[in-house]
Amino acid sequence: AQTVTQSQPEMSVQEAETVTLSCTYDTSESDYYLFWYKQPPSRQMILVIRQEAYKQQNATENRFSVNFQKAAKSFSLKISDSQLGDAAMYFCAYRSTSGTYKYIFGTGTRLKVLA
Amino acid sequence: NAGVMQNPRHLVRRRGQEARLRCSPMKGHSHVYWYRQLPEEGLKFMVYLQKENIIDESGMPKERFSAEFPKEGPSILRIQQVVRGDSAAYFCASSPPRGSTDTQYFGPGTRLTVL
Numbered sequence: 468a469q470t471v472t473q474s475q476p477e478m479s480v481q482e483a484e485t486v487t488l489s490c491t492y493d494t495s496e497s498d499y500y501l502f503w504y505k506q507p508p509s510r511q512m513i514l515v516i517r518q519e520a521y522k523q524q525n526a527t528e529n530r531f532s533v534n535f536q537k538a539a540k541s542f543s544l545k546i547s548d549s550q551l552g553d554a555a556m557y558f559c560a561y562r563s564t565s566g567t568y569k570y571i572f573g574t575g576t577r578l579k580v581l582a
Numbered sequence: 583n584a585g586v587m588q589n590p591r592h593l594v595r596r597r598g599q600e601a602r603l604r605c606s607p608m609k610g611h612s613h614v615y616w617y618r619q620l621p622e623e624g625l626k627f628m629v630y631l632q633k634e635n636i637i638d639e640s641g642m643p644k645e646r647f648s649a650e651f652p653k654e655g656p657s658i659l660r661i662q663q664v665v666r667g668d669s670a671a672y673f674c675a676s677s678p679p680r681g682s683t684d685t686q687y688f689g690p691g692t693r694l695t696v697l
Binding site for chain 2: 471473502504509510511512514517558566567568569570571572573574575
């Protein structure tokens with residue numbers, strides 16, 4: 468069975484600085500999808516970025532980018548030029564390309580942005 | 583195009599009562615997933631449904647919990663004889679027919695409090 472691990476319960480970053488959130492996963496599959504979701508206090512799950520495992524190029528979305536290391540099964544999220552609105556819980560998620568497509572989530576990292 | 587709708591947003595029940603949570607998927611989406619988020623934890627998969635069919639209920643507790651997605655109307659997650667341990671946020675996500683996308687779109691969640 469697949470697992471997702473986020474080893475940082477909480478992280479802090481100064482406004483305008485850069486922060487990296489870690490995520491590792493375990494799977495025997497060769498093709499899959501990885502996601503980062505943001506959950507602000509409103510609890511709405513907001514898709515930040517996604518990565519297809521067969522693509523070697525790291526995904527980027529404006530200030531958000533990932534460092535995808537397939538062999539190491541690592542999928543970290545880098546937030547550049549951090550803003551106060553980035554403060555939230557961040558969840559890493561895995562989805563197989565077979566079966567029922569259910570997501571497997573990590574336990575989350577709470578990001579605090581300091582003014 | 584309206585997003586995934588869930589109601590109610592907040593639900594308070596006393597122990598032993600029934601809870602009914604509703605989810606209206608995005609227009610054109612025929613696949614619905616339910617996830618549960620316990621306090622300070624990540625989301626855990628419960629059940630995956632298509633119209634009139636339960637495809638995967640491997641994450642659903644064997645007793646007291648049931649789900650349906652009728653031909654007409656929203657998907658319903660039903661919890662009978664609620665207990666304090668059922669207090670959580672319940673999220674619904676929807677996706678178009680299989681193969682056309684890899685992303686699930688989440689609703690705002692229903693926060694269930696059992697007194």
